[in-house]
Amino acid sequence: MSSPGRRRIDEIGDESRRRILDAAEELFAERGFDRTSFVDIAERSGISRGSIPWHFKNKDGLVIAVLQRAMDRYMGPEQYAEAFPTLAEVVLDYRKWAESDNSALIFMVLAEAMGNTGDVHSQYQEFLGRRRAGVELWLRAQRPARADPAAAAKQEHAVAVALQGAVLGIHLQALIDPDGVDLDGALQSLATLVDRNVADVWVPPDKPAKKRRKKNPG
Template sequence: MSTHERRRIDEIGDESRRRILDAAESLFAERGFDRTSFVDIAKLSGISRGSIPWHFKNKHGLFIAVVDRALDRTMAPESYPTSPTLTELAEDYANWVRTGNTTLVFMALTEAMASTGPVHDQYRELFAERRRRLELWLRAQRPAAVDPEIATKRERAFAVAFTGTLFGIHLQALVDRESVDFDEALRMVAAEFDRNLRNVWDTEGDRDG
């Protein structure tokens, strides 16, 4: 097989994968996980039903890929040309929420809490990866004099707190749009986190303990 032929096969595979993901994202958001079948996805995507498990193994694998792609559209500090502020990351999150289909994040959380074994582990790893990205960004801001072991613990806690705050505001806005000013709430908490960022490495209390 020539290089050109191999490249063409890869392009066809990538296009099929994209079409499956696009269709699945739309259907999962509209109908939910349980009421979406491979037959539905195949019909909407124009890709044969048998090709879907070849790309994603099973429906949970496909759902993980859909949510992971959706999350990749936001809060990726490494994608910025310069180191962003937390306010900029929160604004990026807000822009993503406005694009739609973000209920998939909470659908995934529901599936994760209802699942056990490998499926639960897949979901856990998906969200752990989002926190790790934020931890890496925090590590790049870390002052040189800070004890690395203590700093890592505090950065991990900060990533949990910041991510959880964004998701919490998002969830409230989804269930009570009329009462929750999503944009203003995000700006407020992000600015507060930014102002207190250096407290992540203020570890005197940890040493005393």
């Protein structure tokens, strides 16, 4: 049943968009970005070729939408709406995404973005920025009250960049060398390191963090 105020034409549009995304995700995984055309997607989805740019403007917009939807299955905002996640929970969700059939999409789009100064480049920047913002939000929730907001925000951004780079690096290694990389172990080790040192995020750069004193075994 249609929700109040929602027109049938909107529902038809949503269904068309879903079918296009389903077909594109399958074809990108099977053939790659370059070898998939709007004609291929139209044939697989049963939606006319002319409707695809109406929904997604161009192929670059479509591939970003495919990537975003695929990742949101495992790390969508609605998953964290009721309770703020721990880093261990976020890492577990990322592992599920990394082990999915289409997680290589994130690197396929990255390769396309690096050789492109158009829409896919700017949209991939935005995609990465949204993911970093999630990490910064997680850090901000733990920020001590005494921290200077401007300095803390700068440090949180730097940590988010580093953490995102580390996660992507682990993911890429696992895709290329699945037998040589323990994806779960590496991600859990990263989460442990961050949890253990998260208090040092807000230490001013000119004041090195105090070394933890070793407990005297005696």
